[in-house]
Amino acid sequence: MRALTLFIIGFIVLAFGFSCINNKSNVNQLVGTEDNAVRGTAIVGTYEGKLPCADCTTIATVLSLDNNKNYSMRYEYVGKSAEVFENTGKWKVDKDILSLENIDYSFKISKDQLNQLDLSGKEIKGDLAEKYVLLKIK
Numbered sequence: 097m098r099a100l101t102l103f104i105i106g107f108i109v110l111a112f113g114f115s116c117i118n119n120k121s122n123v124n125q126l127v128g129t130e131d132n133a134v135r136g137t138a139i140v141g142t143y144e145g146k147l148p149c150a151d152c153t154t155i156a157t158v159l160s161l162d163n164n165k166n167y168s169m170r171y172e173y174v175g176k177s178a179e180v181f182e183n184t185g186k187w188k189v190d191k192d193i194l195s196l197e198n199i200d201y202s203f204k205i206s207k208d209q210l211n212q213l214d215l216s217g218k219e220i221k222g223d224l225a226e227k228y229v230l231l232k233i234k
Contacts (some may be wrong), residue, residue, distance in 0.1 A: 127152075141232050143161075143205075144230060145231060147228060152176035158170045167186055170182045183196070184198075192205045209232060
C-alpha cells in the first residue's frame with residue numbers, strides 16, 4: 097500500500113513538473129508578443145529625414161505612423177522635381193524591424209529614430225550609413 101502511495105505521489109509530481117515546462121514556453125511566447133505590441137505603440141509618431149539620392153540632391157522624407165497601424169510616407173526628390181510622392185498602407189513591427197506595406201525596404205527601430213535597411217534587410221554600411229536615418233519629430 098505504501099509503495100502504491102509513493103508511486104501515485106511520484107506520478108503527480110512528474111505530471112506537475114511537465115505541465116510547468118509547457119506553461120513556461122507559452123509565457124515566453126506571450127511576453128514576446130507583448131514586447132512587439134509595446135514597441136509598436138512606442139514608435140507611433142512622425143519621422144523626418146533627408147535620405148541620400150543618386151541623381152538628386154536628397155530625398156526629403158516624412159513618415160507618419162498612427163495607432164491604427166496605418167502609415168503615410170511623403171517624399172520629394174530635392175533638386176530634381178518639385179513633385180511630392182506619397183505611399184500609404186499598413187505597418188508592422190517584428191522584433192526591432194519596422195515593415196511598411198508597399199515599400200521594398202524596412203527600418204531598424206532605435207530610440208527616437210528609424211534606420212533604413214537595404215533591400216535585403218541588412219544594415220547599410222559605409223560612409224553614407226549615417227544619412228539613412230529618419231528622426232522622430234513628434
